[in-house]
């Protein structure tokens with residue numbers, strides 16, 4: 212929350228530029244539902260730079276209008292009063308702020324970087340609206356442009372103190388936390404206070420602050436606030452398309468706020484690409500070097516797709532794996548064994564299965580506790596994973612029992628690997644504390660399809676054979692490998 216001291220700094224800051232008279236007038240008109248079109252045209256026409264920009268905007272492909280506006284009145288009749296006011300506000304608000312020079316020789320504020328990001332955010336926010344076929348695209352653009360105005364405000368009212376906090380992180384959400392810790396308020400709240408001071412229409416100012424919160428179920432959907440929240444991440448990604456963290460953050464925000472998947476995001480990026488040169492031209496600022504833009508973005512779209520595929524794979528993996536050890540779960544094992552067995556019978560391929568059971572594991576739990584038992588299980592699994600191939604499937608078959616499927620591997624080749632696994636489990640020296648080290652051994656039963664194909668009618672037969680070999684290994688004294696044979 213903004214305390215009195217911060218509010219006083221905001222109210223009495225000599226370096227915070229006052230709004231140009233035209234901006235004050237436009238805000239007044241934007242807040243007045245009965246604003247007179249004649250008055251709007253008159254005020255905008257008083258500012259030749261603003262008028263020229265507004266006309267150029269009205270005639271850009273952004274508005275897909277078949278009529279050409281040659282004066283402000285025509286622009287109003289083509290675009291409507293609200294749109295003209297919001298566009299005029301976008302330009303008049305930024306015109307004086309964009310030129311601001313901050314006090315202090317050592318001030319590290321990157322004015323160009325700030326406005327590049329703000330303009331990219333405005334472009335992103337409008338593109339999201341276009342994809343969602345919303346009819347308040349200009350509000351989205353304006354709100355995108357000023358939603359981070361609180362960062363600039365912090366820099367203006369306390370450049371040195373803020374510089375340290377700003378330098379502490381490059382992550383937007385961490386910055387908010389650090390600001391709240393240092394100043395009691397984040398740039399979302401300070402920006403809101405400034406927008407209120409300037410009498411910016413409430414629906415814009417509120418969306419700017421609310422887009423900094425986490426999405427609540429009632430707020431999810433194609434709202435101004437949701438588009439703004441995603442636009443920040445989209446802008447960061449658009450400006451730094453090779454940064455994997457930014458790709459991940461964008462995917463997450465787009466999913467959380469709008470339920471967008473990667474393909475929809477790629478469409479939005481295409482809309483941004485189309486509008487890019489127009490917006491760069493209107494704000495006289497380069498977001499991307501034009502010779503690079505196509506290459507960068509094409510590659511970036513690919514990265515976005517790869518990221519979402521790997522995320523889907525991660526999710527799939529989570530449902531297939533045992534949480535404690537990372538080995539596959541029983542369901543995955545059953546499916547894989549069935550598939551491999553069918554392949555082996557159909558094409559007469561080798562297939563070996565092993566069941567690995569830790570010896571006297573109960574004693575480990577009883578002596579050192581379950582937590583130590585759990586981490587020993589995870590260590591055993593890692594030891595096995597380190598030695599098997601990607602095509603092999605290791606799964607947790609029971610509590611301290613693991614099953615291994617070795618497709619394409621005859622018994623003769625599997626034998627060496629399995630003995631090596633037994634030895635490397637026995638070699639684990641798990642350090643429990645400074646005075647005790649835990650050792651464990653394993654008994655392993657092995658069954659191979661290729662060598663005894665006539666005995667195995669389905670996958671279950673193979674696993675039963677491995678199980679009976681394991682039983683024999685336990686009875687023969689443990690810490691050994693026994694291969695199933697028909698006699």
Ligand SMILES: Nc1nc2c(ncn2[C@@H]2O[C@H](COP(=O)(O)OP(=O)(O)OP(=O)(O)O)[C@@H](O)[C@H]2O)c(=O)[nH]1
Pocket residue numbers: 535568569570571572573574576580581582583584585588609610611685689
């Ligand atoms: N810490 C821990 N222990 C587990 C887990 N799952 C099973 N166990 C323990 O593993 C032990 C298995 O005991 P038993 O079936 O008697 O077998 P054992 O002590 O390994 O003896 P043998 O198999 O006959 O060599 C039990 O104490 C289980 O509580 C687990 O996820 N974590």
